[in-house]
Amino acid sequence: MGTKDTIYEGLFNYGITRRDFMKFCTTMSATLALSSTSIPKIAEALQQKKKPYAVWLHFQECTGDTESLLRATKPSIAQIVLDIISLEYHETIMAGSGHSAEKALHDVVKNQKGKYFALVEGSIPTKDGGIYCVIAGKTAVEIAKEVCGNALVTINVGSCSCWGGIGSAKPNPTGATGTASVVPGIKYINLPGCPANAENITATIVHYLTFGTLPALDRYNRPLFAYGKRIHDNCERRPHFDAGQFVRKWGDEGHRLGWCLYEMGCKGPMAYQNCPTVKWNDGISYPIQSGHPCFACASNDSWDVFGPIYNRAPHVPGASYQATADKIGAAVVAGTAAAVATHAVIRTFLGYKQKERFSKEKNEADKMK
Amino acid sequence: MFDKGPYVWQPQKLDMFRKSRKAQDKRLYVWQLPVRLSHWLNILTITTLIITGYYISDPFMHAISEDQSIMAKMRFIHFVSAHILIASAILRIYWLFAGNKFARLKEFFPYTKEKRKEAIEFIKFYSFLKKEVHHPIGHNALAAISYSFTYFMIFLAILTGYALYSESHTGFFWYLAGGWVFGIISDGTIRLIHHSVMWVLTAFLIVHVYIVWLNDNIEGNGLISSIFTGYKIYHKD
The missing domain is CATH 4.10.480.10 (Cytochrome-c3 hydrogenase, C-terminal domain)
Structure with a gap:
């Protein structure tokens, strides 16, 4: 894989021209909502930086985020895998299997401690000891603690790994949740979506390589360049x-x-x-x-x-499945109107018990006739 | 004169009746100008807000041609009315501290034992358990509670409204006005609260108009005219 090469050399070996490389840098700059003056910075960073190691974890998910990544054309999936990042472990697209695949993951965690990106796809079940998602004899919780806990930064790809996604929708039978709540205190960034957009995944990594920091985040730890508008x-x-x-x-x-x-x-x-x-x-x-x-x-x-x-x-929380605010509200207003009307009718039948003063006045007025 | 025979216009007799009535009555200036102004601004804006707000939530009219911009106009009217309502609220809040004793903050929190008793008396009166009830000059305790509740509803509407407004109007001011609410409750819940308040206020309008009419009719205290003139008629007895 030639992980010692810089990203640019890798791209060059793959047959990418300088022109295509600059186009890629421009696209990334635009996606990150940066000015055109940052294009040379991105180009410089990608030419000098060593390829970062990355592992991609799958938990309770539909592989939709992988599908989304496979459809990335700027750069293509092959280019991402081979050139931008050194993707050491990805269950869907890796050639190795069984023990050799697991060895690749553990080698990265052991040898590149605190230096690799952990990209996580899928929610993590926490109910019943986490038995609903077990890979190589280890529960998702254990894997997340080991891999995300030792990563440079955890990138939650897709809504499931951010906060549980559809897996955590009511009634949430598996106790599904995101990585941040399973491994508290990690440095992480959320790229939610169903699936996450591949452009945003690539742009986040490029931002980290260029500036050495995560992009500006909103209150849900989502990058503002992608989720600000x-x-x-x-x-x-x-x-x-x-x-x-x-x-x-x-x-x-x-x-x-x-x-x-x-x-x-x-x-x-x-x-x-x-x-x-x-x-x-x-x-x-x-x-x-x-x-x-x-x-x-x-x-x-x-x-x-x-x-x-x-x-x-x-739907109104606590109310029955079909009850929208409009149905309840219309019922409340109709009920009020009916109550008021009933009250008026009862009043009329009971007769107005007007103040004595009134009747006195009436009598006086009648006398004046 | 009023309940016998066909109605005949007899100005002199009516005048005599009025004079005799006036001699016994005391006209009390209860609702000061800011109270009345704020009341009518509330009526105008809340009615407009309910209609336009319902349209925004469920666009029942569809444009025939592109240049009608119905939704844009509805939203514009909604936002302008909202800001007038907020101006009215600011005026009323100021008058909670600067007004006469019928307009002050204390009037709207009937927490004393007597006031609590009064509220129960009024509940009995409205549910036909009691035939007569003593009406205080300002708000009765039950009315005060219902108005405090309504003010709280309006406050919720303003807060959630500003929160939703901050979604399209970014900046520090709008964050302070309502954007911070997103840190506590989610977008969907904010919309649900804002929408539900509309129904609560609609129900309040119906009850309010009926009760005012009822009391004016029974008590003959000029309650309805008092919100125009400020004067309530208070009887000797």
Whole structure:
């Protein structure tokens, strides 16, 4: 694998031209939302730095994040594996298996202690001693403690390793959670998403190589360059939202004309990610562009709090499955109106017990007639 | 005169009646101008906010042509009304400390034993368990509790509203105004609270108008006109 080479040499050996290399640096600079003056810095760092070691752990997941990485074309998966990082362990794409595969992982942990990236995909089950995810006789909790605990930095790829993802959705049968809560005190960065965008994974590593630090993070430990802006504010269907043109049914005229998916349950107004600008699969498309509402996959609340994917309003916690705030609210208002009406009717039948003063006055007034 | 025969316009007799009534009545200036102003601003803005807010949550009207920008207009009206409501709230908060005794903070927290008793009396009165009840000059204890609750609801609406506003208006000011709430509760819950408050306030409006009408009718204290003029009629007895 030639891990002693610098990244640039590796790329050169792989047949990448200087021009392609500079293009890659420019793409990374743009993804990281840096100015064009940082392109030479990135180029310099990648030419001088040794390839970093990295291991990729799989826990309770669907391999969607790996699929996302395999579709990275800037640079291609082969280039990432061979040139940008020295990926020593990745269950899906590694050639080795069994003991030799496990040896590769342990060698990295032992020999490169505190120097390697641990990329984690999938949630970690904590219930019943963590028996729901066991690899090579060790539970996910044990593996995470050993590998993430000794890593330079842990990169949580996808929502599952960030905070449990779909595995931790109610009722969370396996007690699934993210790496940060299983191995407290580690240096980590969250790249949530279902799956995480490969551009953002690559850009995070490049940022670390160039500047020696993690990119600026938000309150959920997500890099601001990728999760700092709201999808709703960058959405190409936003003009239809402002105009009041909404899709009401799948395949109706509005849907065919590309109108806003707000009423179909789009969570774009609550979702923070760079999907509308970076897009997916080499910038081809992303869910909203292809006519499907966003369900805020990069949010901790997408499953339990934001409610059903195709519902605008969330379900009220504690209420029955179908109870939305609107149903309960309308019932409360209707009940109030009914109570008021009943009260008025009973009052009328009981007769107004007006103050004596009133009747006195009336009598006086009658006398004056 | 009022309940017999067909109605005949008799200005002199009406005047005599009014005079006799006036001789017995005391007109008390209860609601000061800032209280009335804030009350009507609240009515105007909350009604507007409920209608536009419901549209934002569930766009029931669809644009026919692109240039109508219904949602943008609804949001604009919603935000302008919200800021007027906040101005009204600031005025009212100031008057909680500067106003007369009917407008002060203490009036809205009936924690004394007598006041608690009064609240129970009013609950009995409204549920037909008691035929008469003594109406105090300002707010009765039950009304005070319901207004404190409503103010809290409005406070929740303002806080969650500012939080949601800070999503599209970044910067330190908007963070201070509401952006910090995201550190405590999640986006979905903030929206749920903001939306639920709308229904609670709608229910409050119905109850409020009915109770005011009821009391005005039974008590004859000019409760409805008092929020226009500031004067409540208080009887000798």
